[in-house]
Each structure stands twice: as structure tokens, then as C-alpha cells.
Amino acid sequence: GESVGLHLPTLSVQEGDNSIINCAYSNSASDYFIWYKQESGKGPQFIIDIRSNMDKRQGQRVTVLLNKTVKHLSLQIAATQPGDSAVYFCAELHVRAAGNKLTFGGGTRVLVKP
């Protein structure tokens, strides 16, 4: 299949283990931070978001942590499965009256080993 990116940081993880993907952001004025998953040949898919005034948010098998002091965002995936293999992007969302703006950061490729 197509490759989303050839020179991305890669995280190799054993099936069943937990994964942690990190992201540094630059704009302290962002309203939300969002994690997207992108599989080969597909567009990004929303995973989970966190409002900028929160520190932690949990979803199904995923947890997002926000550390505003060091401008760091992380995504934790519990019990990683083969279907989790993809490229993951963090993104900053600015809420605007004229329409919200999404700015993507760099991606991380996750490879799940059986």
C-alpha cells in the first residue's frame, strides 16, 4: 500500500504493550489539542482531543496528557493492537468566529509487531 511518510520518527511496539507518542507544540494560545491517526492511503482520522485548560483526558484504550508548562502533549495507547499501526499526528485547534483553524505537527509512525 501507499506510504504516508518515509522519514518519520518510528515507534516499534510489541502487540499487547502500551504505546506512548509524544508531541511538542509551540502556540500557547491553542484552544484544543487533537490527535489524529492516518493509515496508508487514507485521510487523517480523529482519535481524541483535549481542551487547553485540561491536563488529562481518557477515551477507549487511549489517554491524552497535556503539560502546558513544557508545551508537551502525549498520546498513550493501551494494549496496542495490529490495527493501531499507522502514522499519528498531533494538531492544534484555534477556535475562530470565521471558522476554526487546525494546524498539524509532525507525525510519528507506529509499527506493531505481532
Added chain:
Amino acid sequence: EAGVAQSPRYKIIEKRQSVAFWCNPISGHATLYWYQQILGQGPKLLIQFQNNGVVDDSQLPKDRFSAERLKGVDSTLKIQPAKLEDSAVYLCASSKQGYEQYFGPGTRLTVT
């Protein structure tokens, strides 16, 4: 509910030629976005429409790129003339209210 549709899925052209991409957003979604995703990078916003009006086109190379959404539904993005550095995946996304954007599968453009 049908997702965001894009066509073509793949396009190969020579530099200096022109190309057009088409996007049909999710029904009822007022906001439509075009992104450019260069290999190995995150998507970069090119233009954002609210209904048929442009909200943000600050990162659109207007000397060669143009986009329209005449009836406030589907949209076309055109490149004329194409350059080698335009090789990328062009993603269309739409949103209704709030912030969640739904992305199409993209059009992979190769300029030779």
C-alpha cells in the same frame, strides 16, 4: 452517512501542466478545507470555505493555485502551472459545527 469524497485518487502530470481536484463534503457540512500533505509531513491548510465564501486562504500560492465552491457544496482545487514541488497528497475535509473535521482519502499528485 457517506464520507468526504475526492477524485481522482491518483494523478500524474508533467511540470507546467494544469490539474484539477474535486471534493464533495459530507452532506450538511458548511465548512470545507483543502490541505496539502507533502510526504513525511503533516497536512498544511491551503484554503478554508464557509459555505461558498473564503475564510482563510493565507497559505494558498495564489499565483498558481485556485479553488472555488460556487454553490456552497462541492469544491474544486486547481493548479496551473504545476511545479515539481507540488507533488503531494491533497486532502479535502469538512465540518458541520464545532471543530471535528472529517477528511477524505486524498488525491496523490505526482509532478514529473
